[in-house]
């Protein structure tokens with residue numbers, strides 16, 4: 315099948331590639347653009363490891379066609395850290411043991427990053443509900459929730475200080 | 477899991493989408509959020525030569541709220557949840573939408589896709605039957621309106637013709653109390669049983685009631701008899717019991733990985749009982 319010209323803005327950089335329309339966004343990111351931070355788990359829209367930010371919203375990139383994403387602005391896990399090092403969410407996951415094998419972590423952090431923009435000071439229940447699309451086989455979620463709540467309070471404190 | 481190859485189209489107007497659907501016949505398919513369609517394509521259960529992505533069609537978007545409420549087909553479930561004016565006018569929509577899938581899926585999945593899909597597991601069709609909503613369908617022969625209560629024929633078969641688009645959903649602003657009660661195996665799952673209930677009351681008595689059930693037949697089930705059983709009562713235990721009895725005559729669940737028929741019938745009664753009690757308490 316004929317390939318299509320796909321243009322995306324990924325982590326602030328304009329990128330273009332050729333892809334078949336049926337290719338999934340996650341495959342284009344990983345295999346055509348070399349951004350392998352976004353993982354593939356279930357490939358059936360359940361586990362959330364493929365979560366990326368598309369036009370300001372968390373989406374499961376295994377359930378978006380490359381063609382559908384054409385023209386979109388995407389943030390992946392590679393775009394979360396700043397010039398001054400890890401994002402507060404990333405250091406908070408490390409500090410609170412929010413990961414074990416780390417397979418789910420890119421999706422967890424990319425989703426939590428958007429969640430904290432939608433709701434900067436969530437309750438524990440709001441974190442759990444807002445993270446319901448991301449599964450983890452290792453941690454039992456306790457420390458993921460702790461890490462996100464801690465990051466939320468650090469981020470608000472930092473904002474108040476600025 | 478990669479779907480078979482297809483030709484991709486992204487029209488900007490309803491008329492252009494319809495001419496693509498007309499031109500390619502049953503080889504073409506509309507796509508809204510793709511969160512029911514793409515999984516089917518990955519499993520190669522849907523064979524599509526021409527995919528018509530609706531995302532750029534502005535006329536399919538937007539919500540208008542007046543005496544009646546009109547929801548553009550392309551409105552996502554997340555947009556519906558975050559629309560506070562809509563939640564004030566028809567709070568049952570948000571209560572139901574929050575019980576669909578998970579945040580990422582609600583960001584992409586649309587109300588139109590959910591009701592047009594025809595999967596008995598979808599939550600919005602029963603909800604729209606409860607609200608007595610009307611679907612506006614536009615095709616090469618013009619537009620027509622079909623009531624949600626008449627739209628569903630069997631699993632994945634609806635009154636929509638292949639060359640018609642669902643443009644919008646319209647319903648009168650609901651009155652009284654509401655509840656969308658859903659039992660699922662885990663968060664993000666389709667319903668084992670769900671009930672949509674609207675109840676209007678005055679002086680402690682039910683004046684009108686509308687009841688529809690999800691995933692308990694091969695279509696959503698509007699149970700007029702269950703609603704009628706509540707009218708004139710104080711919604712006491714006896715009244716709820718007769719509504720449940722009436723509803724059980726209208727559903728026809730199948731045994732599957734969510735449980736055997738007996739369990740589903742039992743559960744349908746429990747869920748409807750809870751939904752009625754909550755709706756009445758809010759009426």
Ligand SMILES: Cc1cc2nc3c(=O)[nH]c(=O)nc-3n(C[C@H](O)[C@H](O)[C@H](O)COP(=O)(O)OP(=O)(O)OC[C@H]3O[C@@H](n4cnc5c(N)ncnc54)[C@H](O)[C@@H]3O)c2cc1C
Pocket residue numbers: 358359360505506507508509510511512513514515530549550575576577578581584585586587588589590592593597598599600640641642643664665666667
């Ligand atoms: C993991 C997972 C869990 C889910 N859980 C639930 C759940 O609990 N409850 C629930 O209700 N849903 C659930 N869904 C389904 C989800 O809500 C879908 O997004 C929704 O059913 C379809 O909406 P869509 O916009 O993605 O439609 P699409 O997938 O794009 O389309 C679905 C069908 O409708 C047709 N269609 C779409 N829009 C139009 C239109 N405007 N005119 C004509 N035809 C149209 C398409 O051709 C297709 O046949 C789940 C999905 C996933 C992946």
Ligand code: FES
Pocket residue numbers: 353354355356357358359360361362363364365374375376377
């Ligand atoms: S790989 Fe996309 S949800 Fe699991």
Ligand code: FES
Pocket residue numbers: 412413414415416417418419449450451452453
């Ligand atoms: S840390 Fe292993 S799956 Fe989450």
